[in-house]
Amino acid sequence: MTTAPVAGTAPRASSRGRTRLANDAWEAALGAHTALMRRFTEDDVWDGLSMRDYDVLYTLSKCDAPQRLSDLGRHVMLSQPGLSRLVDRLVERGLVGRCADPTDARAAHLSLTDEGRALQRRVGRAHGASVAAALTARLSDEELALLESLSRKLSLPDDDLPEETP
Amino acid sequence: MTTAPVAGTAPRASSRGRTRLANDAWEAALGAHTALMRRFTEDDVWDGLSMRDYDVLYTLSKCDAPQRLSDLGRHVMLSQPGLSRLVDRLVERGLVGRCADPTDARAAHLSLTDEGRALQRRVGRAHGASVAAALTARLSDEELALLESLSRKLSLPDDDLPEETP
DNA sequence: GCCGATTATATGCGTTCGCATGTAACTAAC
DNA sequence: GTTAGTTACATGCGAACGCATATAATCGGC
Numbered sequence: 001m002t003t004a005p006v007a008g009t010a011p012r013a014s015s016r017g018r019t020r021l022a023n024d025a026w027e028a029a030l031g032a033h034t035a036l037m038r039r040f041t042e043d044d045v046w047d048g049l050s051m052r053d054y055d056v057l058y059t060l061s062k063c064d065a066p067q068r069l070s071d072l073g074r075h076v077m078l079s080q081p082g083l084s085r086l087v088d089r090l091v092e093r094g095l096v097g098r099c100a101d102p103t104d105a106r107a108a109h110l111s112l113t114d115e116g117r118a119l120q121r122r123v124g125r126a127h128g129a130s131v132a133a134a135l136t137a138r139l140s141d142e143e144l145a146l147l148e149s150l151s152r153k154l155s156l157p158d159d160d161l162p163e164e165t166p
Numbered sequence: 167m168t169t170a171p172v173a174g175t176a177p178r179a180s181s182r183g184r185t186r187l188a189n190d191a192w193e194a195a196l197g198a199h200t201a202l203m204r205r206f207t208e209d210d211v212w213d214g215l216s217m218r219d220y221d222v223l224y225t226l227s228k229c230d231a232p233q234r235l236s237d238l239g240r241h242v243m244l245s246q247p248g249l250s251r252l253v254d255r256l257v258e259r260g261l262v263g264r265c266a267d268p269t270d271a272r273a274a275h276l277s278l279t280d281e282g283r284a285l286q287r288r289v290g291r292a293h294g295a296s297v298a299a300a301l302t303a304r305l306s307d308e309e310l311a312l313l314e315s316l317s318r319k320l321s322l323p324d325d326d327l328p329e330e331t332p
Numbered sequence: 333g334c335c336g337a338t339t340a341t342a343t344g345c346g347t348t349c350g351c352a353t354g355t356a357a358c359t360a361a362c
Numbered sequence: 363g364t365t366a367g368t369t370a371c372a373t374g375c376g377a378a379c380g381c382a383t384a385t386a387a388t389c390g391g392c
Contacts, residue, residue, distance in 0.1 A: 144184075
């Protein structure tokens, strides 16, 4: 069923094979990311937002408490100055509100404005439908759950890794 | 074999649940992509190349025949003008060679120079090791194979999709 | 309470990007 | 052959990016 080598071969697969396996998997994953991102980018659902804009609005929409810039930075693939200016633009467009943190004068509290929340919801509905259409056409429910599980494992930081060689 | 829900359960599983499953999986996959890309970007293995530069060199290294720009464009997440100028820079740096296509005067044939090939190999070895370290620390062999298999399915174009509702 | 280290964010600057569009070559119908 | 349409790539231009660095506030010894 799987693409695993035939049972009975090298009981402790050569590290070479394991390296190869990992690199092939990563290359395939990159290909999938590119194909899907391209598809979603071309969708006509963004309403003036870039996908990065949406990423920030979506991240903010998931948090009750206002977020700081550095918190957003953990989720978005963007440099700190890049994120700073991206948020600037969203504030200027009235989609994100920034107010001073009373407990830390360095930080700013960021949150969605009503308009930002409405836009995120509108775009999110359409984008979510497109994501579902693309993924459900290619993977079964079991496979979707598996993809999520594998992705979560890949997201683990170097700490809390399941140890292997004690 | 098909993507039908487990026999006996809600004969037509709520489309809501399936949509949710797909969106959760995509969100997790994006998180994994971000975490790993950040990690790999921070690696000290690039030797003056951006990851996009490397992507182009790697793609060229896999092809015997010289490639056209539009062929590269299918693999790289970049607009056509963006790729055109990226290749310009690689040519200027002596890493990529471009020569006229005798059968089509519009197109250019791109290939690695010796220097480009050497650089790609050097960087590729180090990057490949980093990729393997990150992935094998988080996934078993079976999981790596599974990730590759799922990723390939996700990369399928809209044509040749396994049909579902005849 | 003072001072070096660290953290949170912003800004200057040169590079790179995407969009719109341009140019040139191929294709096909007549 | 002429011409309309398409394909392959390049270029002008304004927006966005990353790197280095600045600014300002907090934290930790002492």
